[in-house]
Amino acid sequence: MRALVLFATAVLGASLGTTTLAATVKPETAVNYRQGIYHAILWNFVPMAQMVRGMRPWNQATFAQGAARIEFYSQQLLGGFPPGSLTARSEAKPAIWQHWAEFSAKMQNFENASATLAVVARSSDQAASKAAFIKTADTCKSCHDAFRKE
Numbered sequence: 001m002r003a004l005v006l007f008a009t010a011v012l013g014a015s016l017g018t019t020t021l022a023a024t025v026k027p028e029t030a031v032n033y034r035q036g037i038y039h040a041i042l043w044n045f046v047p048m049a050q051m052v053r054g055m056r057p058w059n060q061a062t063f064a065q066g067a068a069r070i071e072f073y074s075q076q077l078l079g080g081f082p083p084g085s086l087t088a089r090s091e092a093k094p095a096i097w098q099h100w101a102e103f104s105a106k107m108q109n110f111e112n113a114s115a116t117l118a119v120v121a122r123s124s125d126q127a128a129s130k131a132a133f134i135k136t137a138d139t140c141k142s143c144h145d146a147f148r149k150e
């Protein structure tokens, strides 16, 4: 009996916890959060792209710092897409939640590519850094093509 009560309390507590958490995250809060992270990624990504294209002098330290930041940000994005978090300002397609496994897989590809990019960038190999950057950029495009509005 005591075990049953403990079990029931735990289940109730867990479900209450989930409900409370979901209810406290408003759609616009989630949209602001993930758009903020994407902008932080872009802030670092653009100078790296300019180096890769030869529009800005190559600086391995700046490049490696950008790569490390992008790796860190990449790991915090998936949680910024709770179910139903769509607003007029959002460019996310509803397909994200209909094809969550595919969306998560694309996010994982991005996380993996940016983790590799961060390691390669620390190695000071310019050609390898450029190649790893292009692979990472491909994972952005692959997700945007499928899951972001034009």
Ligand code: HEC
Pocket: 031, 034, 035, 036, 038, 039, 041, 042, 045, 089, 090, 091, 092, 093, 103, 106, 107, 110, 136, 137, 139, 140, 141, 143, 144, 147, 148
């Ligand atoms: C797994 C999917 C996915 C990956 C990977 C991804 N994005 Fe996005 N990105 C999105 C979605 C979805 C949105 C729209 C978010 C919204 O408006 O709610 C978005 C929005 C953005 C925005 C616009 C933010 C705004 O305020 O409108 C930028 C900039 C951006 N992404 C850059 C990048 C870059 C750069 C990369 C790779 C380094 C990347 N994204 C990787 C899915 C992805």
